[in-house]
Amino acid sequence: MRVSRLLFVLAVLLAHAARGDPLQHEFLLLPSAVVVGTYDRQSPETQIYDQVVQADALLTLQKGPFKLFGEYLLSDHEGDLERFQLGWQMSSDTVVWIGRYHQPTSVWNHDHHHGQYLQTSITRPWIDEWEDLRGALPQHFTGVLIESAHEVFGNWRLRTAAGGGVAPKLTNDGMEAFDLVHPDSTRRMGYQARASLHPDEFDETGFGILVAADALAADGLTIPGGVGLDHVDLQLYGAFGAYAGESWKLTGTVYHAEAQLHYPQAASRGDSFWVGYVEAEQRFARDFTGFARYEQSAGVADSPYLRLFEQFARTRYVGGVRWDFLEHEALTLQLTNSHMLNGHFSDVRLQWSAALF
Amino acid sequence: MERSAVLTMRRAVLLLLLLFGAPWGSAGSQSVVLVVRTDSPVTDLDSVTVRKLFLGLPVLINGRPLHPIRNRADALLDQIFLQEIVAMSQTAYDRQTLTGLNRQGWLRPSEVDSGDAALGKVLADANAVTFVWQRDLAAHNEQVRVIRVLWSD
Numbered sequence: 001m002r003v004s005r006l007l008f009v010l011a012v013l014l015a016h017a018a019r020g021d022p023l024q025h026e027f028l029l030l031p032s033a034v035v036v037g038t039y040d041r042q043s044p045e046t047q048i049y050d051q052v053v054q055a056d057a058l059l060t061l062q063k064g065p066f067k068l069f070g071e072y073l074l075s076d077h078e079g080d081l082e083r084f085q086l087g088w089q090m091s092s093d094t095v096v097w098i099g100r101y102h103q104p105t106s107v108w109n110h111d112h113h114h115g116q117y118l119q120t121s122i123t124r125p126w127i128d129e130w131e132d133l134r135g136a137l138p139q140h141f142t143g144v145l146i147e148s149a150h151e152v153f154g155n156w157r158l159r160t161a162a163g164g165g166v167a168p169k170l171t172n173d174g175m176e177a178f179d180l181v182h183p184d185s186t187r188r189m190g191y192q193a194r195a196s197l198h199p200d201e202f203d204e205t206g207f208g209i210l211v212a213a214d215a216l217a218a219d220g221l222t223i224p225g226g227v228g229l230d231h232v233d234l235q236l237y238g239a240f241g242a243y244a245g246e247s248w249k250l251t252g253t254v255y256h257a258e259a260q261l262h263y264p265q266a267a268s269r270g271d272s273f274w275v276g277y278v279e280a281e282q283r284f285a286r287d288f289t290g291f292a293r294y295e296q297s298a299g300v301a302d303s304p305y306l307r308l309f310e311q312f313a314r315t316r317y318v319g320g321v322r323w324d325f326l327e328h329e330a331l332t333l334q335l336t337n338s339h340m341l342n343g344h345f346s347d348v349r350l351q352w353s354a355a356l357f
Numbered sequence: 358m359e360r361s362a363v364l365t366m367r368r369a370v371l372l373l374l375l376l377f378g379a380p381w382g383s384a385g386s387q388s389v390v391l392v393v394r395t396d397s398p399v400t401d402l403d404s405v406t407v408r409k410l411f412l413g414l415p416v417l418i419n420g421r422p423l424h425p426i427r428n429r430a431d432a433l434l435d436q437i438f439l440q441e442i443v444a445m446s447q448t449a450y451d452r453q454t455l456t457g458l459n460r461q462g463w464l465r466p467s468e469v470d471s472g473d474a475a476l477g478k479v480l481a482d483a484n485a486v487t488f489v490w491q492r493d494l495a496a497h498n499e500q501v502r503v504i505r506v507l508w509s510d
Contacts (some may be wrong), residue, residue, distance in 0.1 A: 026464045060462040067460035092417045113459050355455055
């Protein structure tokens, strides 16, 4: 049975268990449109769509402590059920999900997901890029995710998230996440955990650590040199922090990755690298927000794992300004200078984004 | 800095509404109260929990989530909601609830435009929680229970 159908059946059964509670729903549409121009192209790999029109739709159905939550992204380049989760709100502070989720060790993606309106910059850090946009880390898993929060050290809050599920696989077109609508069985498992401390219940300011152990099956993948690949064991360790003031916001994350590439002949090769970013945002008068982000890496030049992702940006400079010109509508202008593993290029982007509900 | 200015402006607007805008302004003290149905499992909610509830965060009693109803009967009640209950501007409130929906599928509080409608929702749902002017309770004293006073002039 397809996972999506299984979740629907479970949702119906659980709704019966919550009889007496009203069925509630929430719908949010996050449309956006962006145009991109590239210049100073000194890289063979600048595969950027020059325009993207997309709509990210979120739907929650809740009955008692059970909820069905979905996110569908439709654009002029793709249509994908990004998240589809059946949740049980165990207590005010703990929710258990089963289904397809965004893995919690990507702080950026776990905070912003696919909706463009809710992130200040147009692009996300390259290390947190989605699989179908040549991202180097797995982002979508299908399994179980538990999110929780607890009071510690007085009023401080410890927020945790832990997940485990079917991992994306490596193909000649990049990484491919498990598809709920068209499932396959040639995959391995991955596990992730994140913990962070915050001064109080509502504060975005905080700091934390993350760890992941993912096994990525290779499906017909031939690496440079004509050698086949069986699978990759990818371990990720990291730390992150955020300061959210009244007009300033600072965020930063650093990842240390250890990859072990396994070949069919039972040989294997390991490598490790560091990637991190820091972003600053400042709100100005008249609903303008300026932002700048610096992305940097180390040990990536000879990484056999990152050679699977030719578009990986070893260094990137991002800057721009966002103008919330109407309630729930924004225009964003962004300049980017990307240094890839084999060249560099720059681009300028203009985006309109909105939240409709 | 910007948020402080917004909150200062809100306090000024609140004061002006109290002095000139509300027709009942000179008719004696008035209060905004948090109410539930008489048979509700809710016995007490502290201010932090009330804030969580109206920001859309899950608040469960006996394993069942509470359902917040935002009463938008008049401008003064809106100001009291933003200043005293959720402690943020309308823009920040919108962003907070959208973020919660995006991250964890949290439901935003449902909204009604009168005290009668708010009380009607509470009477229909034992897990519903709303806030109304105390004077709106006159016809419902036997059916609802006041949990706490949120604001009084």
